[in-house]
Amino acid sequence: MRETLAGTGVMIRLGLRRDRWLLPFWIAGFALISYSTAVAGAELYPELGSRVEAATALNATASMVALFGRIYDPTSIGALSLIKYTAFMTAILAVLMAILVVRHTRADEESGRLELLGGGRLGRDAPLASALTISLGANLALGLLSAAALTAGGLPSSGSLAFGLGWAATGMAFSAVAGVAAQVTASARAATGFSIGFIAVTYALRAVGDLAEPGPSVLSWLSPIGWNQQIRAFAGDRWWVLALPAALCLVLVPAAFALRAARDLGAGLRAERPGPSAGSLAGVWDLAVRLQYRLLLAWSVAFVLFGVVIGSLVSNVGELLNSPNAQDLIRRIGGQAALTDAFLAAEISIMGVLAAAYGVSAANHLRSEEASGHTEALLGTATTRIRWAASHFAFALAGVTVLLLLAGVSIGAGAASAVGDAALVGRSTVAALAQVPAAWVLAGVALAVFGWAPRLAGMVWVFLLALVALGEFGVLWNAPEWLMELSPFRHSPLLPVDSGAVPALAALTVAAAALAALGFAGWRRRDLTA
Amino acid sequence: MDSVVEMTGVVKRFGAVTALDGLDFEVAAGEVHGFLGPNGSGKSTTLRLLLGLLRSSAGSIRVLGLDPWHDVAALHRRLAYVPGDVALWPNLTGGEVIDLLGRLQGVHDRARRDRLLELFELDPSKKSRTYSKGNRQKVALVAALATDAELFLLDEPTSGLDPLMEDAFRGCVRELRAQGRTVVLSSHILSEAEALSDRVSIIRAGKVVETGPLEQLRHLTRTSVTADLAAVPPGLDVLPGVHDVVVTNHRVTAQVEPAGLGPFLDALTSAGLQSLTSQPPTLEDLFLRHYGDISAGDAAAAVGTTTGRSGVPRPGLPGDGGRRSRDA
Ligand SMILES: Nc1ncnc2c1ncn2[C@@H]1O[C@H](COP(=O)(O)OP(=O)(O)O)[C@@H](O)[C@H]1O
Numbered sequence: 001m002r003e004t005l006a007g008t009g010v011m012i013r014l015g016l017r018r019d020r021w022l023l024p025f026w027i028a029g030f031a032l033i034s035y036s037t038a039v040a041g042a043e044l045y046p047e048l049g050s051r052v053e054a055a056t057a058l059n060a061t062a063s064m065v066a067l068f069g070r071i072y073d074p075t076s077i078g079a080l081s082l083i084k085y086t087a088f089m090t091a092i093l094a095v096l097m098a099i100l101v102v103r104h105t106r107a108d109e110e111s112g113r114l115e116l117l118g119g120g121r122l123g124r125d126a127p128l129a130s131a132l133t134i135s136l137g138a139n140l141a142l143g144l145l146s147a148a149a150l151t152a153g154g155l156p157s158s159g160s161l162a163f164g165l166g167w168a169a170t171g172m173a174f175s176a177v178a179g180v181a182a183q184v185t186a187s188a189r190a191a192t193g194f195s196i197g198f199i200a201v202t203y204a205l206r207a208v209g210d211l212a213e214p215g216p217s218v219l220s221w222l223s224p225i226g227w228n229q230q231i232r233a234f235a236g237d238r239w240w241v242l243a244l245p246a247a248l249c250l251v252l253v254p255a256a257f258a259l260r261a262a263r264d265l266g267a268g269l270r271a272e273r274p275g276p277s278a279g280s281l282a283g284v285w286d287l288a289v290r291l292q293y294r295l296l297l298a299w300s301v302a303f304v305l306f307g308v309v310i311g312s313l314v315s316n317v318g319e320l321l322n323s324p325n326a327q328d329l330i331r332r333i334g335g336q337a338a339l340t341d342a343f344l345a346a347e348i349s350i351m352g353v354l355a356a357a358y359g360v361s362a363a364n365h366l367r368s369e370e371a372s373g374h375t376e377a378l379l380g381t382a383t384t385r386i387r388w389a390a391s392h393f394a395f396a397l398a399g400v401t402v403l404l405l406l407a408g409v410s411i412g413a414g415a416a417s418a419v420g421d422a423a424l425v426g427r428s429t430v431a432a433l434a435q436v437p438a439a440w441v442l443a444g445v446a447l448a449v450f451g452w453a454p455r456l457a458g459m460v461w462v463f464l465l466a467l468v469a470l471g472e473f474g475v476l477w478n479a480p481e482w483l484m485e486l487s488p489f490r491h492s493p494l495l496p497v498d499s500g501a502v503p504a505l506a507a508l509t510v511a512a513a514a515l516a517a518l519g520f521a522g523w524r525r526r527d528l529t530a
Numbered sequence: 531m532d533s534v535v536e537m538t539g540v541v542k543r544f545g546a547v548t549a550l551d552g553l554d555f556e557v558a559a560g561e562v563h564g565f566l567g568p569n570g571s572g573k574s575t576t577l578r579l580l581l582g583l584l585r586s587s588a589g590s591i592r593v594l595g596l597d598p599w600h601d602v603a604a605l606h607r608r609l610a611y612v613p614g615d616v617a618l619w620p621n622l623t624g625g626e627v628i629d630l631l632g633r634l635q636g637v638h639d640r641a642r643r644d645r646l647l648e649l650f651e652l653d654p655s656k657k658s659r660t661y662s663k664g665n666r667q668k669v670a671l672v673a674a675l676a677t678d679a680e681l682f683l684l685d686e687p688t689s690g691l692d693p694l695m696e697d698a699f700r701g702c703v704r705e706l707r708a709q710g711r712t713v714v715l716s717s718h719i720l721s722e723a724e725a726l727s728d729r730v731s732i733i734r735a736g737k738v739v740e741t742g743p744l745e746q747l748r749h750l751t752r753t754s755v756t757a758d759l760a761a762v763p764p765g766l767d768v769l770p771g772v773h774d775v776v777v778t779n780h781r782v783t784a785q786v787e788p789a790g791l792g793p794f795l796d797a798l799t800s801a802g803l804q805s806l807t808s809q810p811p812t813l814e815d816l817f818l819r820h821y822g823d824i825s826a827g828d829a830a831a832a833v834g835t836t837t838g839r840s841g842v843p844r845p846g847l848p849g850d851g852g853r854r855s856r857d858a
């Protein structure tokens with residue numbers, strides 16, 4: 001074995017031990033979702049006629065195609081049941097894999113853990129090699145188990161295998177992307193941010209590519225998530241497409257190792273420039289802004305771009321009026337409202353969930369600051385615990401509000417320019433702002449977890465993903481009503497928002513405030529823990 | 531008010547782990563107090579309790595007459611803290627961190643800050659990410675020393691500093707004492723506390739086992755001497771303050787108290803000294819010798835030392851260490 005790889009086996013065992021709950025949880029989660037979807041799909045569309053009707057309606061709805069992609073064989077029960085899984089769940093899988101790889105490479109480097117181990121007999125490439133090996137194993141297990149679950153759920157075994165291998169190969173491709181990101185960026189946070197940004201761009205590429213007539217255009221072929229859809233599991237099973245993510249791995253993995261060789265432990269590829277020798281930060285609020293504004297800026301740019309694009313899709317809605325099924329579908333997603341409103345409402349509620357994700361990530365700064373030991377130095381000064389925690393939490397709340405304001409204005413602007421109705425800007429802005437309290441609730445959950453069970457901060461993400469999955473697939477899974485009612489997103493008012501929405505908004509705000517108070521109370525009385 | 535820090539019967543449990551087990555600790559106003567103990571003995575836990583970063587499971591704690599858990603802001607305006615593990619924001623420069631901590635503390639003396647930066651030869655315009663451990667330590671030290679605090683709690687403040695910087699640090703501590711401020715500095719290195727402290731407390735397994743002026747604890751500070759001689763003279767073992775004499779051919783090893791060093795070296799010199807190495811005792815040696823538990827007691831017996839009953843700390847008296855000679 002090469003010298004630089006010494007200790008890879010030890011690192012793999014260590015990594016598997018650290019992730020002994022996380023990985024089985026993810027893998028079992030994806031397999032279970034696959035199984036229940038296969039079963040539910042067969043119940044929902046028992047005959048060919050209903051299948052073709054639903055598939056045709058979906059393919060004719062631009063927003064659905066943009067979000068989820070196309071169904072390439074309207075008669076296929078598998079392609080229809082799993083429409084939301086080839087892109088949407090794949091993106092979630094990609095995010096998880098990126099987090100996994102960064103966690104075992106760059107984050108360890110930052111915390112000094114690797115330096116500690118490097119003093120022993122640990123080769124330079126061992127962390128990256130072990131992280132990629134673990135993620136390869138996890139992806140294969142996840143893909144094969146899901147394939148088995150789909151088959152067990154009654155779908156054809158060939159298509160199930162194509163689908164499962166698609167997940168495995170795409171997950172691995174994004175692991176390799178994260179492996180490269182971990183080398184070129186200067187911190188774990190930046191590496192995760194870069195990877196998630198890359199995933200978002202590939203998602204958007206295929207959205208635009210899939211919308212082309214006749215789709216998919218070359219843009220879909222530029223995106224690893226697009227490749228996964230072009231495998232067309234249950235609709236032709238094009239095995240050769242699997243070669244694309246495999247080839248990407250064969251390029252990126254050696255590149256990551258080459259980049260690792262070109263830099264020092266702990267450093268990014270770019271050398272650090274000196275900064276100001278005197279500080280202008282006057283207090284904890286300034287510090288929170290300094291630590292968080294970059295992330296908010298990045299999200300803001302993404303929100304504006306995404307908002308304008310999906311807002312302008314509204315013009316396509318009119319073309320669907322001759323398809324009663326499409327109308328029905330849109331109405332069911334958006335409530336009993338006019339079609340344009342329903343369309344915008346669906347887009348805006350997605351933005352609400354994304355803003356909540358930002359809120360969680362901003363509020364979780366509390367935990368990452370504490371765990372990295374920064375908080376200890378701060379609390380040694382005359383700053384109180386509450387003041388410090390309030391600074392990051394307030395930034396999270398403000399950030400959520402800014403993002404949804406931007407989302408409302410840009411979706412409205414996109415829609416207004418597409419259909420020539422300026423009033424849409426105001427309507428969609430109000431509707432987007434109505435999503436703020438639900439997103440605050442999620443930030444409140446993060447603060448409550450920080451106050452009472454700081455080591456479980458990562459579970460807030462799992463909670464959010466569970467809420468999203470429940471909202472997306474709850475009906476499909478026959479989830480009980482009370483469980484679905486637990487989700488704050490379900491109580492967010494939909495467009496058009498009027499004074500009738502006030503009680504729900506007030507209730508959500510009170511819930512967020514109660515969670516925050518709970519979190520502060522826990523934080524006030526617990527030990528500082530690394 | 532005489533006592534700046536008063537801890538009585540303090541217990542701190544982390545789940546099943548008992549980090550502090552009935553700790554009594556007292557620091558008088560205006561003194562430099564060395565807080566000594568091996569790794570994991572509970573030094574950092576004690577200091578974090580004094581800051582209200584942790585909450586005690588039992589016992590009473592007063593710092594500057596205040597309760598550190600309830601009167602956080604009022605207390606912290608009057609003290610400065612350097613954590614044992616200094617972690618800085620990778621994106622901020624050292625200068626930014628120092629100024630931020632200074633402003634949060636409430637005192638911001640630019641002149642003093644700049645003087646300290648020069649003294650510690652720290653470049654404040656570098657991003658924290660690029661600092662070595664020693665430089666991170668310097669950032670925290672400058673931030674703390676630039677304040678106007680009455681009480682300084684320093685957790686292993688010299689770890690990572692090179693000897694020159696350690697000297698600079700000692701100068702600063704002496705300056706603080708001259709100004710009548712109180713300093714608590716923890717360490718697992720005996721010689722470090724020796725150089726600075728008026729009094730020391732020794733903590734072991736969550737309990738303070740010795741406290742007093744260093745002279746009173748002289749029996750703790752035996753130097754280990756190894757010498758090669760032309761011929762070993764008789765009677766080395768009866769010299770005052772000389773213990774554990776072991777002779778192997780022409781080589782002598784012994785543990786010598788500071789007061790006994792002169793006569794012992796004279797005796798060696800007149801016996802044709804050919805080579806000499808001496809080592810200050812490590813804390814581990816010391817614990818083995820004075821506070822040995824069962825396993826340490828066995829180990830100590832093997833090297834020819836008597837120990838107290840297992841698990842019971844026994845205050846050592848000068849000269850009562852087991853004396854043996856020529857047993858090789
Ligand atoms: N947050 C914690 N959780 C569990 N155990 C801890 C925690 N902090 C300290 N300990 C334990 O308490 C003991 C004392 O630790 P510490 O005060 O850090 O020692 P020192 O600073 O003297 O090296 C050790 O056994 C350590 O493992």
Ligand SMILES: [Mg+2]
Nearest residue numbers: 573574614685
């Ligand atoms: Mg310590």
